[in-house]
Amino acid sequence: MVVASHWHDDHVRGLSALFRIAHKALFVCSPALTSKDFLALSELYANAESTIQNGPTEIQACLDEIARRMSAGEANPIRYAHPDRTLLELRTTRAKEATKLLALSPSDEMVRRTHQYAAQLLTALEKGIREASLVPSAPNDTAVALRLDIGGRSILLGSDLEEHNNPSVGWSAVLQGMATAHIPAQTFKVAHHGSHTGHHPEVWTTMLSPNPLSLLTPFKLGRHQIPNDSDRIRILGLTEKAYISADPHATAKPTSQIPRKAAALVDSTASNRRLAIPSVGHIRWRAPLSDATAPGVVDLFDGAMLLADVAAKPKPLASVPARSGKKRP
Amino acid sequence: MKAAIDGSHRIVNVSPGTYDESLWISDSDRRVFPDIELQLSGFLASAACQDYSTIGSALAIGPDGSAAAAHPDNRAEKISEELRPAVATPVAPEISKFEVEQQFEGIVLARDDEGDSFTARLRNQRADSPDEEAEFTISELPDDRHLIMPGAMFTWVIGLQWRGTQSKRVSEVRFRRLPPFTKNAIAEARIKAEQRAKMFAFDVEVPSLIPSS
Numbered sequence: 001m002v003v004a005s006h007w008h009d010d011h012v013r014g015l016s017a018l019f020r021i022a023h024k025a026l027f028v029c030s031p032a033l034t035s036k037d038f039l040a041l042s043e044l045y046a047n048a049e050s051t052i053q054n055g056p057t058e059i060q061a062c063l064d065e066i067a068r069r070m071s072a073g074e075a076n077p078i079r080y081a082h083p084d085r086t087l088l089e090l091r092t093t094r095a096k097e098a099t100k101l102l103a104l105s106p107s108d109e110m111v112r113r114t115h116q117y118a119a120q121l122l123t124a125l126e127k128g129i130r131e132a133s134l135v136p137s138a139p140n141d142t143a144v145a146l147r148l149d150i151g152g153r154s155i156l157l158g159s160d161l162e163e164h165n166n167p168s169v170g171w172s173a174v175l176q177g178m179a180t181a182h183i184p185a186q187t188f189k190v191a192h193h194g195s196h197t198g199h200h201p202e203v204w205t206t207m208l209s210p211n212p213l214s215l216l217t218p219f220k221l222g223r224h225q226i227p228n229d230s231d232r233i234r235i236l237g238l239t240e241k242a243y244i245s246a247d248p249h250a251t252a253k254p255t256s257q258i259p260r261k262a263a264a265l266v267d268s269t270a271s272n273r274r275l276a277i278p279s280v281g282h283i284r285w286r287a288p289l290s291d292a293t294a295p296g297v298v299d300l301f302d303g304a305m306l307l308a309d310v311a312a313k314p315k316p317l318a319s320v321p322a323r324s325g326k327k328r329p
Numbered sequence: 330m331k332a333a334i335d336g337s338h339r340i341v342n343v344s345p346g347t348y349d350e351s352l353w354i355s356d357s358d359r360r361v362f363p364d365i366e367l368q369l370s371g372f373l374a375s376a377a378c379q380d381y382s383t384i385g386s387a388l389a390i391g392p393d394g395s396a397a398a399a400h401p402d403n404r405a406e407k408i409s410e411e412l413r414p415a416v417a418t419p420v421a422p423e424i425s426k427f428e429v430e431q432q433f434e435g436i437v438l439a440r441d442d443e444g445d446s447f448t449a450r451l452r453n454q455r456a457d458s459p460d461e462e463a464e465f466t467i468s469e470l471p472d473d474r475h476l477i478m479p480g481a482m483f484t485w486v487i488g489l490q491w492r493g494t495q496s497k498r499v500s501e502v503r504f505r506r507l508p509p510f511t512k513n514a515i516a517e518a519r520i521k522a523e524q525r526a527k528m529f530a531f532d533v534e535v536p537s538l539i540p541s542s
Binding site: 034035036037038039040041042043044052063066067070076078122125126128129130220221222223224254255256257258259261262265266268269270271272273274275276277 | 430431434435436438439440441444447448450451452453456458459460461462463464465466469482485487488498499500502507508509510512514515518519521522523525526528529
């Protein structure tokens with residue numbers, strides 16, 4: 001099963017390549033992403049004249065693959081995410097309980113908002129008003145948050161689900177509509193890169209066990225960077241076991257080979273040049289399915305680190321660290 | 330030695346190795362100043378070197394461009410003094426050639442008006458290398474300021490620009506003026522979207538997957 005948590009590049013980059021290889025996989029996404037208006041927008045922007053992705057290119061490529069498979073006579077592999085919908089249930093003879101993947105979002109209101117966003121944008125295009133591209137600053141109303149129940153454990157995957165103090169959307173909607181009985185999750189992929197916009201205090205008190213293993217990925221857009229200092233302090237006040245896949249301060253020098261004569265002008269025109277994706281770290285957590293109380297082992301690779309270490313030693317212009325495989329109890 | 334000719338055809342300082350459009354004399358100027366044309370043409374026709382210091386030497390103008398430093402053979406200063414009221418503004422020759430040395434495609438990620446800057450994602454068009462991000466100063470792009478918004482696409486070219494026999498290295502950021510999507514393009518996208526929406530209208534019920542072992 002391949003899940004498009006939403007269509008922003010930082011979450012789905014490479015998804016279409018993965019989906020093409022996983023040729024028997026189901027494809028999960030928000031139902032809003034296959035609405036007529038969103039499909040039309042996707043078609044227009046995905047084919048826009050740019051080599052840099054500027055819209056839902058990955059989603060469009062996945063839908064192209066799905067259309068190809070269906071045209072070849074295969075069954076529709078799409079599975080839409082709705083609150084409290086079981087996306088996958090896997091029973092084995094050894095495990096006492098089924099492994100279950102449950103969608104928590106998007107709520108009906110989030111889907112309606114995405115329909116509205118797409119319809120308004122398409123109407124504007126028809127009036128000759130062209131947005132330069134569909135940019136990631138658009139609302140995260142297509143975010144698919146998930147809960148995985150496996151071996152007596154529960155893992156909460158927060159996607160970019162946000163919280164706006166509105167019971168119809170975001171985490172408030174999840175908390176309001178949570179009909180399915182659940183055990184508190186011991187592990188949390190922290191929502192929206194640890195930003196305060198993805199934080200709801202009740203998620204930590206009702207959906208998570210105390211001091212949960214918490215995993216984050218950093219995000220940068222221009223000078224905007226999350227998690228920021230206050231995000232880190234907030235998360236570290238909620239758990240001692242927080243890890244981040246890369247130092248949010250870290251940057252890496254670009255590797256472009258610029259002709260020597262042009263280099264001075266490049267440097268005088270543009271400042272603070274750095275690699276767009278400096279490091280994709282890796283946090284690996286392994287725990288036995290046979291013992292739900294065993295904490296398991298966390299391994300850190302390629303620059304992943306304890307969140308507590310970020311504030312202690314920010315690393316400007318650090319090169320990408322070598323694969324370390326450092327173990328953490 | 331530094332030399333060039335300004336709008337009134339005085340000799341002014343120009344750093345060696347740089348290019349100054351005011352060095353050039355238009356056709357109308359040549360009619361007014363045949364001597365200058367003669368001298369420059371003669372020099373340019375015979376000189377093996379296009380270094381400004383050599384031009385300066387040919388005109389025998391001092392480093393400060395003063396008349397006192399001028400060689401008696403230099404006619405530029407004297408003629409321009411005599412005929413100043415009739416002087417037309419020199420016009421640079423057309424760009425005859427542009428040699429691209431480096432080119433990026435860019436897309437604006439964020440604009441920071443307070444900091445007079447924007448951040449962009451860059452893709453090297455001359456080499457296969459990972460995408461970069463960088464910051465640009467908005468006030469250095471006066472013509473395109475209104476186009477700088479998240480998602481806006483631009484081309485950034487660094488290269489040698491030739492006007493006649495003179496060249497200078499330039500860096501130019503050009504924002505793309507994207508035309509609106511045509512009605513046909515939108516209609517086609519809508520038709521395709523409708524077909525796909527029908528195809529994807531009903532999702533699948535997933536049965537429990539029960540492995541054999």
